[in-house]
Amino acid sequence: MNYRRILGGMALVFLLVIAGCGGGQKSTVVEGKVNVMTSFYPLYDFAVHIGGAHVNVVNLVPAGVEPHDWTPKGRDIMNVGDSELFLYQGAGFEGWVDDFMKSVKDKKVKAVEASAGAHLLEAAEGGDGHDHQHGGESHGSSPADLKNTDPHAWLSPHNAKKMSENIKNALIEVDPAHREDYENNYEAYAAKLDGLDKLYQDSLKDLPKKEIAVSHQAFAYLCHDYGLTQMAIMGLSPDSEPTAQDMKKMREYIQEHQLQYVFFEELVSDKLAKTLAKDAGVETLVLNPLEGLTEEQIKEGQNYISVMENNLKNLVKALQ
Structure with missing residues (x-):
């Protein structure tokens, strides 16, 4: 039984009660911009590059904090609910996200699973971390279709590119007026990710x-x-x-x-x-x-x- 996840869910329920009471929480939402909340750093960075001047991006996990066991606070629930986009990794990375989404389901925010459609890997068997096949078997499925998925998909520049494309499409959906800017920003960033991939290939082969x-x-x-x-x-x-x-x-x-x-x-x-x-x-x-x-x-x-x-x-x- 996953006691850590159970305790995390109980803590989140408690936080929902606190959030409902107000408590003078400070909002990070900015008027006149597309407000984007992200569940951890890579999504923040991708959204900043693709959104450019049109977005206000806030990373929920503070600097210097390891995100595997982080759980949202009452102010995070409020801020996400008041935003246009909430970007999360998926693939099993955020153990708190299911309960979190129930708390904001009636809000205006659009939730986007950034790893959807990425090339995902099954976690290595045996628990000792030894990848006998260079990272395990690969899949092109959504994380919802996989069990025992390795969530660290962003460490592949190819997957980073797919995740950035998902973010670009989400921004266009909530802010179609700036579609051309989002498309151009994505193309420029995708080219940098392609260059990063080539650098790795050339340097390591x-x-x-x-x-x-x-x-x-x-x-x-x-x-x-x-x-x-x-x-x-x-x-x-x-x-x-x-x-x-x-x-x-x-x-x-x-x-x-x-x-x-x-x-x-x-x-x-x-x-x-x-x-x-x-x-x-x-x-x-x-x-x-x-x-x-x-x-x-x-x-x-x-x-x-x-x-x-x-x-x-x-x-x-x-x-x-």
Whole structure:
């Protein structure tokens, strides 16, 4: 039984009561623009690029917060209900979204499952994070049609392009007056995603190693697209606890493939990755799953494409 999801649902019901009482919550809705609320960072970035000057985009998850176990507050429910668009990933990423949508069903907001029609993968079997087929079997189905789906679809530039197209179409539906601008913005951003994909293909295709050791089993889509294999300390959720046997398997994998680095991410503790690296006599590097940015990254002007480019630099270093 998924007690975390049950507790999350109970907490959301409590928040609905609070939201109904008003409580002086501050609205982030802006008059005169298309108000777009997003469930996590990549959707925010895509919507900003495609919507341009016509949209006010708000990411519900605060900077520096890991979104897997985040749940909305009363003010989030109110703001989404007052918006034109609510963009969420789907594919099982937001455990709270079903209860959330029931709370805003009578509002004007249009909810869009951004991963609809994307090329989705089944989660790796066995729970140890080892992708024996470069990310598992692929599907072109909606996440609603799949069980045990890996939700990290945005880490494929191809899927990022499809998700951006879904966002573009949603913006046109709620704001047809600016259709041409949305189309042009999408075409420009899609070209950047195509360029990112080509950069990955050209940079990784001739490297001697094809295996990576990661802290969080988030990179199946990246592996699928570029012929890599991941071995993860933890599963699809970054807070899952590895066993001593899991750590032993990781050390053996690192030694077998003569890896020099263990990848970790910024929004969760790097303790396990550093412990494993020390035990195996290797170093650590960042591989960002782009589930969110830190305050510092936002101040530096980083975005989906720049972080993906930084990821590529570290991949190239590790796969030499």
